[in-house]
Amino acid sequence: MARASSVKDVAARAHVSLGTVSNVLNRPERVSPATRAKVEQAMRDLGFVRNESARQLRAGRSRTLAYVLLDARNPFFTDVAQGAELAAESAGLSLFLCHSGNRPSREADYLAHLVEQRVQGILVTPVDPHAAVLDDVRRNGTPLVIVDRTREDAEFCSVAVDDVLGGRLAVEHLVEAGHTRVAFIGGPETIGQVRDRLAGARQAWAAAGLPDDQLTVIATDALTVAEGRSAGERVMGIGSSRRPTAAFCVNDLLALGLLQQLSTAGLSVPRDLAIVGYDDIEYAAAAAVPLTSVRQPRQELGRRAAELVLDEAEDPDHQHQQVVFTPELVARRSTLG
Amino acid sequence: MARASSVKDVAARAHVSLGTVSNVLNRPERVSPATRAKVEQAMRDLGFVRNESARQLRAGRSRTLAYVLLDARNPFFTDVAQGAELAAESAGLSLFLCHSGNRPSREADYLAHLVEQRVQGILVTPVDPHAAVLDDVRRNGTPLVIVDRTREDAEFCSVAVDDVLGGRLAVEHLVEAGHTRVAFIGGPETIGQVRDRLAGARQAWAAAGLPDDQLTVIATDALTVAEGRSAGERVMGIGSSRRPTAAFCVNDLLALGLLQQLSTAGLSVPRDLAIVGYDDIEYAAAAAVPLTSVRQPRQELGRRAAELVLDEAEDPDHQHQQVVFTPELVARRSTLG
DNA sequence: TTGTACGCGTTATCAA
DNA sequence: TTGATAACGCGTACAA
Numbered sequence: 001m002a003r004a005s006s007v008k009d010v011a012a013r014a015h016v017s018l019g020t021v022s023n024v025l026n027r028p029e030r031v032s033p034a035t036r037a038k039v040e041q042a043m044r045d046l047g048f049v050r051n052e053s054a055r056q057l058r059a060g061r062s063r064t065l066a067y068v069l070l071d072a073r074n075p076f077f078t079d080v081a082q083g084a085e086l087a088a089e090s091a092g093l094s095l096f097l098c099h100s101g102n103r104p105s106r107e108a109d110y111l112a113h114l115v116e117q118r119v120q121g122i123l124v125t126p127v128d129p130h131a132a133v134l135d136d137v138r139r140n141g142t143p144l145v146i147v148d149r150t151r152e153d154a155e156f157c158s159v160a161v162d163d164v165l166g167g168r169l170a171v172e173h174l175v176e177a178g179h180t181r182v183a184f185i186g187g188p189e190t191i192g193q194v195r196d197r198l199a200g201a202r203q204a205w206a207a208a209g210l211p212d213d214q215l216t217v218i219a220t221d222a223l224t225v226a227e228g229r230s231a232g233e234r235v236m237g238i239g240s241s242r243r244p245t246a247a248f249c250v251n252d253l254l255a256l257g258l259l260q261q262l263s264t265a266g267l268s269v270p271r272d273l274a275i276v277g278y279d280d281i282e283y284a285a286a287a288a289v290p291l292t293s294v295r296q297p298r299q300e301l302g303r304r305a306a307e308l309v310l311d312e313a314e315d316p317d318h319q320h321q322q323v324v325f326t327p328e329l330v331a332r333r334s335t336l337g
Numbered sequence: 338m339a340r341a342s343s344v345k346d347v348a349a350r351a352h353v354s355l356g357t358v359s360n361v362l363n364r365p366e367r368v369s370p371a372t373r374a375k376v377e378q379a380m381r382d383l384g385f386v387r388n389e390s391a392r393q394l395r396a397g398r399s400r401t402l403a404y405v406l407l408d409a410r411n412p413f414f415t416d417v418a419q420g421a422e423l424a425a426e427s428a429g430l431s432l433f434l435c436h437s438g439n440r441p442s443r444e445a446d447y448l449a450h451l452v453e454q455r456v457q458g459i460l461v462t463p464v465d466p467h468a469a470v471l472d473d474v475r476r477n478g479t480p481l482v483i484v485d486r487t488r489e490d491a492e493f494c495s496v497a498v499d500d501v502l503g504g505r506l507a508v509e510h511l512v513e514a515g516h517t518r519v520a521f522i523g524g525p526e527t528i529g530q531v532r533d534r535l536a537g538a539r540q541a542w543a544a545a546g547l548p549d550d551q552l553t554v555i556a557t558d559a560l561t562v563a564e565g566r567s568a569g570e571r572v573m574g575i576g577s578s579r580r581p582t583a584a585f586c587v588n589d590l591l592a593l594g595l596l597q598q599l600s601t602a603g604l605s606v607p608r609d610l611a612i613v614g615y616d617d618i619e620y621a622a623a624a625a626v627p628l629t630s631v632r633q634p635r636q637e638l639g640r641r642a643a644e645l646v647l648d649e650a651e652d653p654d655h656q657h658q659q660v661v662f663t664p665e666l667v668a669r670r671s672t673l674g
Numbered sequence: 675t676t677g678t679a680c681g682c683g684t685t686a687t688c689a690a
Numbered sequence: 691t692t693g694a695t696a697a698c699g700c701g702t703a704c705a706a
Binding site for chain 1: 389390401422446623
């Protein structure tokens with residue numbers, strides 16, 4: 001396949017100068033209709049396509065945003081991506097999704113590549129929000145916004161959801177329904193979300209005057225359906241006199257696994273065990289027993305993150321902000337019997 | 338924030354010429370350890386980052402692949418993306434995911450942008466495999482592979498799965514289980530997959546010597562959970578003497594919706610209705626009643642597509658290939674009672 | 675071993 | 691209205 005044609009080729013074919021071709025592209029009003037037609041014809045003949053690398057080299061800035069995410073298979077992240085996509089589109093930009101698969105090395109690869117590409121801005125849900133790679137990006141001057149994670153220092157913009165509040169909402173809901181023995185299912189605690197939601201759960205529990213030891217923590221190794229099933233086995237292993245009557249799962253995948261395990265074992269939800277999930281993914285409402293869940297404004301999260309990164313890119317007086325959204329409980333049959 | 342520093346800045350700071358800096362980057366063996374150290378120190382001091390646009394302009398080729406997909410929220414596509422990601426990684430490339438959201442205009446935007454970026458190659462699951470935008474990409478010389486769709490002409494490489502066979506496997510499985518009234522649920526028929534799987538279903542049905550009118554087609558407007566629920570209502574509206582005893586759904590989302598609708602209505606799966614889905618997404622095995630489903634080698638699909646696009650990019654003698662993978666039925670409780 | 679000079683494709687300035 | 695030319699940052703052939 002021959003080398004793609006350039007403005008120079010177009011100019012030659014249209015018998016005009018290179019500057020005129022450029023004018024046709026960038027200030028068409030300055031060029032006479034006749035020559036413009038000639039040039040446009042030449043472009044069609046040659047199948048001319050602007051070379052974005054050259055434009056960018058010249059302009060010093062690109063027309064793309066990127067979102068580096070942990071796991072494209074988790075609907076939470078793809079919804080966030082969708083929100084960012086909409087914001088990017090209305091700013092006339094492309095959004096590239098990069099899938100780190102939870103691996104620090106691949107995440108670092110992508111970040112480095114994006115910085116080298118001089119993208120306008122990067123959104124990232126990092127494996128570890130304190131990793132030095134993020135600071136490297138900052139030092140190289142590429143705007144970066146942390147999504148769904150937070151850092152104590154105010155070196156970056158971030159958008160997140162109030163997970164402590166989310167945990168509180170979930171447990172308050174169960175307490176109001178009269179439950180006095182509840183299981184908290186989730187882990188590992190290295191994940192900030194897990195810690196925060198547990199903290200919120202404990203706040204609500206204490207506020208209701210319930211004894212500490214009636215809020216059982218069942219630790220999992222990951223936030224997956226399979227772990228949910230295994231947690232279900234452990235819950236059922238608890239003697240019935242001490243068994244919780246409700247469970248709060250750190251995310252919907254766990255809740256779905258738990259639900260499946262219970263119905264396999266012939267138990268009924270919510271009669272034998274009420275369940276609250278977290279994230280309100282599409283499959284939550286579509287489960288065999290529709291799942292009560294804590295909904296996060298996912299699209300809004302992505303949209304706001306994209307706006308912040310653009311502000312950082314364009315406004316010299318940009319101030320970093322930590323945006324915190326408010327979650328909301330959606331009650332369904334898994335707690336309403 | 339100041340302009341990012343260039344090789345020129347590094348050269349000035351290290352008191353060497355610009356060519357030497359370039360040598361440190363590209364042929365470090367040619368430069369003496371002493372000056373090399375000096376240059377590397379200057380790079381660190383300035384936070385120097387190569388400008389990929391300039392490199393690419395010079396080199397004429399980029400270091401990225403892209404996958405333009407229909408719906409990032411469908412696990413099928415993200416699994417394909419994962420396979421492509423692995424292949425890209427082992428070739429030392431980045432893979433950018435672009436989400437068209439099933440909209441032809443956004444798909445066209447992305448394809449145009451990628452061609453302008455001169456990416457090494459594009460994988461695409463197009464809204465319409467016959468759309469002219471694909472031919473435009475080809476004419477501009479960017480290698481392109483069609484994923485999970487096919488075209489009759491051999492203008493492109495493509496990777497797909499044998500959907501006729503998949504349809505046959507599903508229905509053969511139901512026939513072997515003794516079902517003689519079966520519903521085919523899916524649509525719209527503008528989607529090639531729907532047509533092919535239906536064709537396969539009919540083949541198997543005819544081969545078993547069963548009468549045409551006992552294979553009922555229930556058309557849906559989309560392949561979503563919500564449509565599955567609505568299909569469920571329609572199935573249940575059929576008088577019990579004529580009601581199918583099994584359903585074959587064109588994808589797992591439909592099957593999950595159907596399953597949910599049935600259990601809401603107090604019917605049992607598979608006793609009242611056996612269900613076969615398609616795709617074998619993670620949630621299929623995790624459903625309240627684990628779903629029998631037709632599995633496609635999704636990661637393999639992505640991996641192979643990436644390999645083909647790289648071959649097209651690198652081998653001047655490249656021949657287009659239509660790769661067709663073989664699906665496989667995974668039997669679970671939704672048909673095994 | 676190090677330095678100089680040119681070109682990649684585009685855009686913008688300035689002169690004609 | 692159109693044309694000539696410089697510059698963006700990098701890589702490389704060639705000269706010193």
